[in-house]
Amino acid sequence: MSFEAILFDCDGVLVDSEPITLGALRHMLNASGWAITAEECQHIFIGKTVRSETARIERETGQPLTDAWMAAFYALRDAGLHARLQAVPGAVAAVQQCHALLGGNIAVASGADKAKVLMQLDKVGLLPLFDPHIFSGHDLPRTKPFPDVYLAAAASLRRDPRRCLVIEDALPGLQAGLAAGATVWGYCPREGGHTTPEALLAAGAQRVLRDMGELPGLLGQTD
Template identity: 30%
Template sequence: MILDVDAILFDIDGTLVDSTGAVERAWQAFTAAHGIDVDTLLSVSHGRRSADTIADFLPEPEREAAVAELDALELADLDDIVPLPAVAELLTSLPRSRWAAVTSGNRVLMERRLHAAGLPAPDVLVTAEDVAEGKPHPEGFLLAARRLGFAPERCLVIEDAPPGIAAGLAAGATVLGVATSHDRGSLTDATIVVGTLEEITVTVTSQGLRVSCG
């Protein structure tokens, strides 16, 4: 399949960087402190803002402090953060005006994880603090497309989790699911599904980006 798009909007955790170990360690420490079953929480947390996940498990008066607690746990653990296959080469090949990142994480944490993985932070980085509604709401992708100056319908969203795929589709974008953190069966709503970004080739053209899949 060949796609001609104006820009690519990437998720970060699970799409650009492998941060699974650090994420799970933070949630394990957090759930142990709050008497929450870690497996139940992890089953609904991936791809969502921490505040939205915490809201499912703790009463409103406790949530703000709990988010700060989790943020501190995550910032203290940048071990094992590595780029996912083909990501470094792909980002290096893209004009900075043609890509953005849209994440459910906070800005400081995402910038540090990108740095730990040896990857560049984009000029357009939409984080949890920038939106009123997190994924699966499309607000983040709509904002990123607007900041780049392109219509969302002319963007390719690359995501590894169902909430992000749903958000990209709701924004009107074409969505490529990458099966790095979820099996392919969980990503079938995406327009295209690949195992890793090694399976795509992006060529810069006079009019934008040409993405070849498979």
């Protein structure tokens, strides 16, 4: 086995949540006066927190980004997730196999708020496999692209980050994994991926998975 632990991003890697979340965000931004397109919303916000773009949102809408606005966004987002969220194809079986292969040494390191991460993992049946090793960048001094959330996840498993594998689908998270000292594999589905395999490799991913079901069989291999 080449790695002692696997640290998974959540959105876009374990759960197919990004279209739902970005759809809710775009609805809120449009209603606030920013005629942002779906493509622009994905380009600007994928892999980031909404509040990290506060200055741009306030400039484009002409309104302050208030706690009440964020609460309304979270409510709209969570309603959509509760109604329509599904696991990334192949992710549940892959996590189950990785959990067995690594003796439980797996964790989630997400840039999303922890309540959302927990709800999503619970909805697709993955929560028992990761609990209590579930971390949010919102709870740390810095979120992705800084390494804090991956360092916290590795520490919770008592593993050297340099012996950990990170699975990421977005460039900020890939940068965070690399900054933590981990090996990073990108994930880009054959249909609907928001970051190309070429972009993930150019940013430092060692390899790119096109199907999450490939992951367990690749763990003993080295490039």
